[in-house]
Every structure is written in structure tokens, then in C-alpha cells.
Amino acid sequence: MACERYLNAINELVDGTLGPLRRAELELHLEACEDCAALLGDLREIQRATDALEDLQPPSRVWTQIAQQLHQEGRVAESPRGFMRRPSNTLIGLAAALILAVGASLLMLVPRRDAAAPPPTNASTAPVPEPAGLS
Ligand SMILES: [Zn+2]
Numbered sequence: 001m002a003c004e005r006y007l008n009a010i011n012e013l014v015d016g017t018l019g020p021l022r023r024a025e026l027e028l029h030l031e032a033c034e035d036c037a038a039l040l041g042d043l044r045e046i047q048r049a050t051d052a053l054e055d056l057q058p059p060s061r062v063w064t065q066i067a068q069q070l071h072q073e074g075r076v077a078e079s080p081r082g083f084m085r086r087p088s089n090t091l092i093g094l095a096a097a098l099i100l101a102v103g104a105s106l107l108m109l110v111p112r113r114d115a116a117a118p119p120p121t122n123a124s125t126a127p128v129p130e131p132a133g134l135s
Contacts, residue, residue, distance in 0.1 A: 002029075003036050010036060014043045 009026040012018035018026065030037045070076045 003033060006033075006036055007039075010040050010043065013040065014047055 006029050009022050
């Protein structure tokens, strides 16, 4: 049946990814074919309904359960606990870079003791002149 060759085009039209040439060809077919026009109407209605739904965020335990299931089915080699607990190499690298940056910043804040600079003056070691006329 000729309609089968338009199924992908109808889906792409609903998704907004159909090119102009295929769109023109599809529109010619839709004018002559009630079944494909009805399918397009149904898909657009489904799209409107799903667009109106609010996003749901699954609880975090769902991802752990999925990871456990994948591990049990042998689809992933690593156990979910190890996967969830072990920090990635990227995180370790970022942490090391952060430590280096903070350390370098602290070194720049501490004043250097330069050998050529004069020693700091200390008033308590300077000789105190005795007041005249008291002894
Ligand atoms: Zn058709």
C-alpha cells in the first residue's frame, strides 16, 4: 500500500523535522488519503496532550534500582553500589586542580621574606634613654 511510504514523513511532520520537498509530497498525499490525514490528526492530538503534561522527576532510588537490574541481567559489569559510590576520574582530577589553585592563591597572599629587605624594627630592643636629672 502506498500509505506505508508516508509513515515516516507523517512522524517527521509532527516532530517538525520534515524537509520542504518531502513535506510537499506528503501534503499532496494527505489531500487524497483520509487514513493518513486521520493518522496525522491523531499524532498531533497525542503531541498536544503530552506537551501539556508536567515533567515528573523520578526519585533517586529509581536509578539505583535500574542499575541493580542491569547488573543482575549482566548488561553492565560493575555493581550498582560501586558505580554509585566511586567518584569518577574526572571528579578526582577536578578536585586536584581545585586544591592546586587554592594552594597557589594562598602562596601569593603570604608576603615573602626577602633577604635584601631591612630587618623589621623592634622597639623593645632599642636602648631607652634615661630621663636626665633623676639619678
Ligand atoms: Zn495514505
